[in-house]
Every structure is written in C-alpha cells, then in structure tokens.
Amino acid sequence: MLPIGVVINNLERDRLKAFAVATEEGFQIVHTSAVAESWLDGKDRELYVAAARASGLTIHTMFVGFDGQSYADWPSIARTVGLVIPELREHRCQVALKYSDLAHELGVTSLAAHVGFLPQDPTSTEYIALIDVLRRIADRYGENGQTFRLETGQESAKELLRLIEAVNRPNVGVNLDVANFILYNTDDPLHALDRLGPYIWGVHCKDGIRPATPRTLGTEVPIGQGEVRFPELIRKLMALGYSGPLIIEREHGPQVREDVRAAREYLKGLMESIS
Ligand code: MG
Numbered sequence: 419m420l421p422i423g424v425v426i427n428n429l430e431r432d433r434l435k436a437f438a439v440a441t442e443e444g445f446q447i448v449h450t451s452a453v454a455e456s457w458l459d460g461k462d463r464e465l466y467v468a469a470a471r472a473s474g475l476t477i478h479t480m481f482v483g484f485d486g487q488s489y490a491d492w493p494s495i496a497r498t499v500g501l502v503i504p505e506l507r508e509h510r511c512q513v514a515l516k517y518s519d520l521a522h523e524l525g526v527t528s529l530a531a532h533v534g535f536l537p538q539d540p541t542s543t544e545y546i547a548l549i550d551v552l553r554r555i556a557d558r559y560g561e562n563g564q565t566f567r568l569e570t571g572q573e574s575a576k577e578l579l580r581l582i583e584a585v586n587r588p589n590v591g592v593n594l595d596v597a598n599f600i601l602y603n604t605d606d607p608l609h610a611l612d613r614l615g616p617y618i619w620g621v622h623c624k625d626g627i628r629p630a631t632p633r634t635l636g637t638e639v640p641i642g643q644g645e646v647r648f649p650e651l652i653r654k655l656m657a658l659g660y661s662g663p664l665i666i667e668r669e670h671g672p673q674v675r676e677d678v679r680a681a682r683e684y685l686k687g688l689m690e691s692i693s
Pocket of ligand 1: 569595622667
C-alpha cells in the first residue's frame with residue numbers, strides 16, 4: 419500500500435491553520451501550497467515554520483508559487499503563471515531560491531512548481547532563458563539536498579520530457595498531476611505516465627473532465643467521477659515501482675473536506691483490490 423497524503427491548503431486555505439486541520443483529518447504526509455512572497459522572510463516565515471513543526475506532519479513536497487498568479491482561465495494562466503514571463507523571471511527565480519531555504523529549514527527534500535505554458539519553439543531565446551533559470555534553481559536545490567519537480571499537465575508529456583532533458587540536471591523530475599492533462603486537454607494521463615515513468619517522483623490524485631473547446635479549462639470533479647482511470651493508474655504506478663505517496667488534490671468545490679475523505683477511502687479500496 420502506498421501512503422496517502424493531501425494538499426493541505428485544499429483542506430484549509432489559511433496557511434497556518436492548515437497544518438492542524440490536516441492532522442485532525444488523520445493525515446501524516448502532505449504537500450504544501452505556495453505562500454505569499456512576503457512570508458518567505460521575517461515574522462510570517464517564523465510563524466509558518468513554527469506551525470509546520472508543531473503539526474508533526476511530513477512535508478513530502480513544498481510547492482513554489484509567485485505573487486500575482488491567477489489560474490482563473492487560460493489567458494490569465496498564460497499571462498501570470500510560472501517562470502516563462504520574461505519581465506518576472508529574475509524576481510521569481512530569487513523567490514524560488516528562498517523557498518529552497520525555507521524547505522531546508524523544515525527538512526523538506528523536494529519542491530515543485532508550475533513552470534507555465536512552455537514556449538513552443540525549443541530553439542527560441544525564451545525557451546533557452548527558461549532552461550537557464552531552471553538550471554539555476556535546480557543547482558541551488560541540489561546544494562540543499564533537494565529535488566525540483568515540475569508539475570505536469572500544462573503541456574504534453576512529450577513536451578515536458580523535452581524540457582527536462584534539455585535542463586539535464588539529475589535532481590529535476592516531475593510531480594505527476596494526472597488530471598491536469600485532462601483539464602488542459604494536453605495528453606492522455608496513462609500515456610503520460612508511460613512516457614514520464616522514471617521521472618515520476620510525486621503524484622497528485624485529482625480528477626477532471628476535458629474542456630469542450632480548445633484553450634479553455636476543463637472541470638475539476640471529485641476523484642472517481644471524472645475521466646482519470648484511477649484503477650489503471652494505480653496499477654501502473656505500482657508496476658513501475660513507484661513508492662512515494664499518493665497525494666489527494668481537490669482544488670475547488672462546495673465540500674472539499676468531504677471529497678478528500680471520500681477520495682482517501684476510494685484510493686485505499688483501489689490499492690487493497692490490486693494487492
Ligand atoms: Mg497538482
């Protein structure tokens with residue numbers, strides 16, 4: 419049985435309270451969502467570290483994010499998300515490096531981020547600049563004994579693999595978010611799993627339905643109610659020798675906590691039926 423964890427800031431958006439909420443819900447292993455950039459220094463950082471430590475939770479992966487990002491719709495994501503926005507790239511690189519130090523202080527050995535929509539031409543100046551910033555981040559993370567995991571789904575597995583191979587650093591892998599391939603309509607999740615196999619170091623269990631029109635987002639739904647074929651997914655992960663946690667992600671919805679509890683039971687049942 420693989421351990422089951424949760425993205426804690428789905429359960430509770432308040433970054434300090436969330437640690438206690440996850441513990442109350444019976445979780446021991448979590449992924450954390452991004453904090454405001456101002457929390458990476460000073461008093462807020464101290465409070466964050468104290469809350470994380472007091473919870474006793476294991477932070478399997480800390481997600482890096484940046485002020486001003488919006489996932490509201492496709493154009494907002496293109497305009498605001500990740501390390502692909504030229505005028506914000508240097509600043510965001512520095513923010514990503516601060517996250518490494520925060521994670522290090524908490525004993526966290528893996529960080530992850532959405533890079534944003536990749537430039538289409540791998541020979542373009544923009545693509546080369548992206549490779550450069552990812553190498554700088556990966557190298558610092560490596561010095562801190564950490565891996566850097568690119569969150570999947572805003573591009574096909576083939577495009578992501580091309581980027582990882584171009585970055586060419588041993589501590590760069592992926593956090594496989596199977597539903598994102600559906601929500602962004604970029605790939606088939608099981609194909610993606612096959613292609614990214616050895617780079618899959620973390621997994622988000624989320625579900626969704628494909629969008630009706632291109633360049634719009636699909637609809638996230640509770641696990642088991644969408645297009646992700648979880649029984650095959652879990653079987654393939656286990657066959658691949660994946661031994662990390664399955665992290666439940668439920669970003670939106672009227673009853674996130676209930677959905678997370680149901681997802682945990684669903685995943686437990688699936689693993690029992692497989693093993
Ligand atoms: Mg995710």
